[in-house]
Amino acid sequence: MTATIIDGKAFAARVREQVAEHVKRLKTDHGIKPGLAVVLVGEDPASQVYVRSKGKMTVEVGMNSVEHKLDADTSEADLLSLIDQLNNDPEIHGILVQLPLPKHLDEDLVINSVAPEKDVDGFHISNVGLLGTGQKSMVPCTPLGCLMMLRDHHGSLSGMDAVVIGRSNIVGKPMAQLLLGDSCTVTIAHSRTKDLADVVRRADIVVAAVGRPEMVPGDWIKPGATVIDVGINRIERDGKNKLVGDADFDSCAAVAGAITPVPGGVGPMTIACLLANTVTACCRANGLAEPEGLTA
Ligand code: GUN
Numbered sequence: 001m002t003a004t005i006i007d008g009k010a011f012a013a014r015v016r017e018q019v020a021e022h023v024k025r026l027k028t029d030h031g032i033k034p035g036l037a038v039v040l041v042g043e044d045p046a047s048q049v050y051v052r053s054k055g056k057m058t059v060e061v062g063m064n065s066v067e068h069k070l071d072a073d074t075s076e077a078d079l080l081s082l083i084d085q086l087n088n089d090p091e092i093h094g095i096l097v098q099l100p101l102p103k104h105l106d107e108d109l110v111i112n113s114v115a116p117e118k119d120v121d122g123f124h125i126s127n128v129g130l131l132g133t134g135q136k137s138m139v140p141c142t143p144l145g146c147l148m149m150l151r152d153h154h155g156s157l158s159g160m161d162a163v164v165i166g167r168s169n170i171v172g173k174p175m176a177q178l179l180l181g182d183s184c185t186v187t188i189a190h191s192r193t194k195d196l197a198d199v200v201r202r203a204d205i206v207v208a209a210v211g212r213p214e215m216v217p218g219d220w221i222k223p224g225a226t227v228i229d230v231g232i233n234r235i236e237r238d239g240k241n242k243l244v245g246d247a248d249f250d251s252c253a254a255v256a257g258a259i260t261p262v263p264g265g266v267g268p269m270t271i272a273c274l275l276a277n278t279v280t281a282c283c284r285a286n287g288l289a290e291p292e293g294l295t296a
Pocket of ligand 1: 097099100
């Protein structure tokens with residue numbers, strides 16, 4: 001079998017188009033322009049690239065983009081004061097504090113100081129609790145993107161066996177909650193899981209989110225299963241710098257029914273879902289109907 005390649009780049013472009021249409025309607029019908037504030041503390045090069053890309057795409061879909069770049073030695077009090085100001089700014093509907101934060105800042109405290117209704121990352125403890133209890137929440141962007149691709153490919157996920165490899169707060173745990181919400185039978189595997197190969201072999205859906213290059217080989221995959229590869233790992237091969245996922249693409253694609261490539265799979269969906277979350281937050285803040293198909 002040769003797997004269908006799930007084209008995340010094209011899917012993300014369609015999501016951004018839907019967001020742009022909704023933004024246009026908000027403007028013409030209600031005179032509202034959604035606004036996203038991104039806060040970056042320090043000069044981490046990867047974070048700078050992400051933030052630039054987020055700002056560019058925010059503007060492209062017609063929303064306001066506000067960037068706050070703070071020095072690496074910014075005090076916790078100053079950062080919390082900026083977040084408080086953004087929480088109270090009616091023109092800002094989404095707030096994202098880029099992670100990781102410098103070591104002297106308490107990440108949990110900072111995340112939980114963002115107003116839950118503006119928490120477009122879905123990391124605030126209130127949103128985590130709402131998602132876990134099946135209530136309306138802001139949903140973390142990467143798992144939301146994975147869910148959208150799975151729903152698009154399968155229609156209903158009800159009754160499917162899903163294995164999520166990785167238990168991070170950003171991807172693994174919320175992904176498992178979303179799959180459970182769509183009535184999958186969910187296993188969360190991690191570094192201490194015994195017989196990981198056997199666990200993965202039972203799955204109709206495999207979400208690999210561990211950050212270890214090509215750790216899932218094709219002979220772990222049930223024939224016809226869907227592989228969602230969240231990993232973005234830089235490796236050296238044949239003297240070249242290469243991006244690879246957490247799944248070994250060639251061997252998995254030979255067995256799977258469908259697979260997301262790296263790059264061009266899950267990656268582009270993350271920012272598209274951030275924009276979707278911002279327009280959702282804006283609609284909720286104004287008591288307006290939410291865009292269909294852009295939330296969980
Ligand atoms: N750093 C890497 N990924 C993310 C993300 O999804 N959100 C935030 N806030 N920071 C990140």
